[in-house]
Amino acid sequence: MLKTRIIQNEPTGAGRSPSIIEVDGLSKDYGSVRAVDRLSFSVSAGTITGFLGANGSGKTTTLRALLGLVAPTEGNCRIDGRRYRDLRRPLSTVGSMLEATTHPARTARNHLAMLAAEAGASRSRVGSLLELVELDAAADRRVGGFSLGMRQRLGLAGALMGDPAVLVLDEPANGLDPEGIRWLREFLRGLAAEGRTILLSSHVLAEVAQTVDDVVVIKAGRLVTQAPLDTLLAAHASHQVRVRTAQPDVLVTALAAAGFTGIAGPDGAVVVTGCPPEQIGRLALEHGLVLSEITDETPSLEDTFLALTTQSEEIR
Amino acid sequence: MITLIHSQVLGLRTLRSTYGVLLGAVAAVLVMVLADLGTNLGVAYVEPVEVREPVMITVGVIVTIIVCLYAASGVAGDYRYGTITQRLLAAPRRSRLLMASLATYTAFAIVVGAAAMGLALAIAQPLVAAEDLTLGLTPVIVVSAIATVPLFAIVGVSIGTICRSQAAAVLVIVGWFPAERLLGLALGDWVAYLPYGLINQLLGLDGATLGRGTAVLCLSGYAAVSALLAAAVLARRDVS
Numbered sequence: 352m353l354k355t356r357i358i359q360n361e362p363t364g365a366g367r368s369p370s371i372i373e374v375d376g377l378s379k380d381y382g383s384v385r386a387v388d389r390l391s392f393s394v395s396a397g398t399i400t401g402f403l404g405a406n407g408s409g410k411t412t413t414l415r416a417l418l419g420l421v422a423p424t425e426g427n428c429r430i431d432g433r434r435y436r437d438l439r440r441p442l443s444t445v446g447s448m449l450e451a452t453t454h455p456a457r458t459a460r461n462h463l464a465m466l467a468a469e470a471g472a473s474r475s476r477v478g479s480l481l482e483l484v485e486l487d488a489a490a491d492r493r494v495g496g497f498s499l500g501m502r503q504r505l506g507l508a509g510a511l512m513g514d515p516a517v518l519v520l521d522e523p524a525n526g527l528d529p530e531g532i533r534w535l536r537e538f539l540r541g542l543a544a545e546g547r548t549i550l551l552s553s554h555v556l557a558e559v560a561q562t563v564d565d566v567v568v569i570k571a572g573r574l575v576t577q578a579p580l581d582t583l584l585a586a587h588a589s590h591q592v593r594v595r596t597a598q599p600d601v602l603v604t605a606l607a608a609a610g611f612t613g614i615a616g617p618d619g620a621v622v623v624t625g626c627p628p629e630q631i632g633r634l635a636l637e638h639g640l641v642l643s644e645i646t647d648e649t650p651s652l653e654d655t656f657l658a659l660t661t662q663s664e665e666i667r
Numbered sequence: 668m669i670t671l672i673h674s675q676v677l678g679l680r681t682l683r684s685t686y687g688v689l690l691g692a693v694a695a696v697l698v699m700v701l702a703d704l705g706t707n708l709g710v711a712y713v714e715p716v717e718v719r720e721p722v723m724i725t726v727g728v729i730v731t732i733i734v735c736l737y738a739a740s741g742v743a744g745d746y747r748y749g750t751i752t753q754r755l756l757a758a759p760r761r762s763r764l765l766m767a768s769l770a771t772y773t774a775f776a777i778v779v780g781a782a783a784m785g786l787a788l789a790i791a792q793p794l795v796a797a798e799d800l801t802l803g804l805t806p807v808i809v810v811s812a813i814a815t816v817p818l819f820a821i822v823g824v825s826i827g828t829i830c831r832s833q834a835a836a837v838l839v840i841v842g843w844f845p846a847e848r849l850l851g852l853a854l855g856d857w858v859a860y861l862p863y864g865l866i867n868q869l870l871g872l873d874g875a876t877l878g879r880g881t882a883v884l885c886l887s888g889y890a891a892v893s894a895l896l897a898a899a900v901l902a903r904r905d906v907s
Contacts, residue, residue, distance in 0.1 A: 412907065419759045420752060420906040436759035452753040454682070454744070461681035468674035469757035509753070 371396040371517055371548050372417065376426035379412050379572075386412045388572040389426070394550050394565070399543045401563035401580070402552040405660045409572035410552040411449075414521050418447055430517060442470035446510030447519040448503075455495030459486055459505050462494060463512065470513035480508040484538075499526035507538065518542065520551040524558040536562045556656035568659050575659050584655065592623045592631055595644035605638045606631075620644070671758055671767035679741070679775060688737045692730050692783050699725040700790045708798050715803025718795055720872060722787045722802065727812040727870040730783040732840070734816050735823035738772040739836035742827030752906055761901045765828060769894060772824050773817045780816030784809060811869050811879050818886045822862070825893035829900050862889050 370393035379387040387409040394400045404410050415421040417428040419435035427434065430445055438444045453462050463477040481487045484504040489497070494505065503523055510518055523539075524532050539549055539562050553559045556566075566583055568575040576583065596602050599615040606613040611626040623631055628647050635642050679685045703721035704712070712718045745751040758764035788802075795802055823840065830836040844863060851858035858864045859877055868875045868882035877885075 415905075415907055418756060420755055422903075422905060438759070441759055442757055447756060449752055450749060452749045454678075454748045454750055456683065457678075457681050461677070465674045465677045465681070466753065466757075468670055468677055469753075471670050 369396055370394060371431055372519075372550055373429045374413065374417065374426070375428070377413060377416055377423050377428060378425040379409075379416060379421060380424045386572055387416070387423075390569060390572060390574055391426075392567045392574060392577045394548060394567075396548050397543070397546055398564040399539060399549040399551070399562055401556070401559040401566045402550055402569070403556055403559070403566055403656065403660065404552075404554065404569040404575075406554050408554075408569050408660065410554075410569065411521055412572075413569070414447075414449065414519055414550075414552060418445070418449075418519060420449075440471070440513070442466075442513035442515065444513070444515055445517045445519060446513060446515035447521075448506035448510045448523060449521045452509070453494045453502065453505060456493055458491050458493055459497070460490040462505065463508060466509050466512045472512050472514070476512065480511055483511070484508045485534075500528065500531040503527060503531070503535070511542075516547055518547055518549045518551075520549065522552055522554070524553060524555070532558060554660075555653075557653055568656075570660050590623075590625055590627050591648045592626065592628050593644065593646040593648055594621045594623055594631055594635075594642060595619060596621070596635065596640050596642050598640055601638055602635065602640055605634050605640075609634055622648075668763060668767060668770075671763060672770050674754075674757070675767055675771040679771065684737070684741075688733060689779065689782075691733055692779055693786060695729045695733065696725050696783050696786045697790065699729060700787050704791055704794050708794060708800070713800065715801050716871070718800050719791075719802040719804060719808070722784070722791050723808075723812050723870040723872060725787055726780060726783045727815045727866055730780060731815045731819045731866065734772075734776045734779055735819040736837055736840055738776070738820045738823030739827035739830070739840055740833040741772070742768055742824050743830055743833040743836045744827075746831040747833055755906055762898050765824075765894070765898050765901055768824050768828070769821055772820045776817040776820035777813065780813040783816075784813050807879065808871060811871070811883065814883060815866055815869055815886070818883075818890050819862075821890035822893050825890075825897035828897035829893075860885055862886065865889075 372394035374390055374392050377387050377390045378385065390409070390413060402410055402414070412421060413428075416423050417430065417435065430438065435441060435445065457465075459481065460477060463480060464474060466472075467474060467477050478487070478490075481490045484507055486501060486504055486508065489501060494502065497505065503526070507520075507523065510520065524535055527535060539551070543549055551559060551563070560580065563580055565578065566580050567577045568583075578586075594602060594613070599619055599621045602621050603613040603615055606621075606623060606626065609626070609630075611623060611630075613621045613623045613626075615621050628645055631645060632642070700721050704718075707721075708718065712720065745754060754764055755761060758767070788804075791802060823836075826839050827833075827836045830839060847858065847861045847863050850861060851864070854861070856876070859868055859875075865877075865882045865886045868877040869879055869886060871879060
């Protein structure tokens with residue numbers, strides 16, 4: 352059995368747990384290119400936070416700065432109140448999964464055995480973790496022959512080696528098939544239920560929408576928004592419905608009387624904002640209108656994400 | 668530090684290339700010592716300094732370079748395969764990681780050097796005795812030959828850390844041979860103070876002009892300076 356460490360979440364203020372990850376005014380320049388620009392956000396203890404942005408928006412650089420792999424040009428990052436390099440037992444405090452960090456000629460078991468030695472964990476934990484990520488059957492195969500999904504699972508096992516309370520995962524769903532994404536979602540939810548704090552990056556909101564509690568969205572290295580996912584979606588998901596009827600003026604008037612806005616276009620269609628299609632149908636019925644078209648044009652999750660993250664300027 | 672060294676030892680033990688190096692060292696000893704002594708013993712090699720030359724060159728030069736290349740490509744391989752990320756996550760104070768690498772490869776080099784010397788002597792001694800000749804070995808001579816292996820392993824780790832690329836590291840180590848020869852044209856006798864020149868001095872080969880103590884001190888200096896340089900580079904480097 353894996354031992355787990357539970358962070359005691361003590362709600363503060365508006366019911367939020369204290370921040371365990373803090374990024375404060377982080378900037379990182381690579382020569383003349385600014386990859387991260389005065390970025391500040393925090394992650395509450397015991398939550399799963401999605402760190403979202405398009406490719407090249409500075410997510411990986413931020414995570415690497417958080418983990419002490421990249422030196423910030425300005426600002427600082429702290430985990431549990433300390434810089435990563437000042438953590439007494441880093442692998443037991445923060446588990447991380449970044450891009451490929453395994454030697455292809457080494458077996459999964461040997462790779463984890465090395466990590467166990469570094470984390471001061473027992474060899475028995477290697478077997479437990481291989482079982483947990485469902486790689487026990489492939490434990491003695493060389494990692495070079497692993498599929499991307501298997502490597503991701505091995506990476507997750509490695510991140511958990513020190514039984515950390517905080518996990519930092521860079522694009523853990525990258526390259527996974529739908530079944531793999533479902534497995535990952537359930538796996539992360541299980542970890543969160545144990546009280547761990549998880550910060551995971553992604554460039555696809557839909558991949559993580561069913562997993563995360565909060566989101567931090569960045570664009571061109573700058574913070575766009577940080578909010579609970581529900582709040583973000585509600586703010587960007589106003590209903591927009593296209594309706595076609597022989598009497599658009601009557602429909603517009605009826606909508607206005609009900610407190611909604613309908614704008615009749617030159618093609619005869621009425622674009623209604625903020626009113627669900629079912630309610631439009633009821634209003635049409637009440638006023639004896641025949642509808643020839645009713646199309647929900649509400650922005651999808653991806654539309655919302657794209658609107659937030661589409662690059663106005665290319666970083667790389 | 669112990670955990671880092673333990674991890675690095677596990678890393679060496681779990682790669683086939685480590686055993687390839689060991690086999691390469693054994694093959695080098697067998698071929699070099701047998702071939703050279705078989706041809707020249709009692710003919711060109713009569714004096715002890717001549718008789719032991721194949722043993723000293725095999726251990727002090729061939730095995731030393733094999734281990735130096737292995738250390739350099741092993742450390743640079745961490746960058747090639749991205750495993751440096753995991754190592755630095757485990758050792759955010761980077762000097763500790765470098766110290767662990769130096770300790771691990773130094774220990775490995777001592778083991779390989781001592782084993783190569785043991786094997787070389789096991790082959791050479793009966794051949795030499797059969798010709799009624801002597802190797803004229805003293806503990807100082809034996810230790811000097813073995814000592815070149817770890818000293819160059821330190822240089823290898825440092826070059827691998829600085830270069831980050833296995834190909835570049837190998838190029839530096841192998842390319843330094845002709846480079847040192849060219850420098851010798853300008854430096855004259857001072858070439859004896861350059862790294863490969865110091866091997867001749869440390870092994871007491873024909874034409875050695877420096878004492879073994881001076882040679883080991885100079886080589887230790889090169890090893891220390893290269894390690895300090897590697898530490899400075901590693902401390903400042905972004906791993907992205």
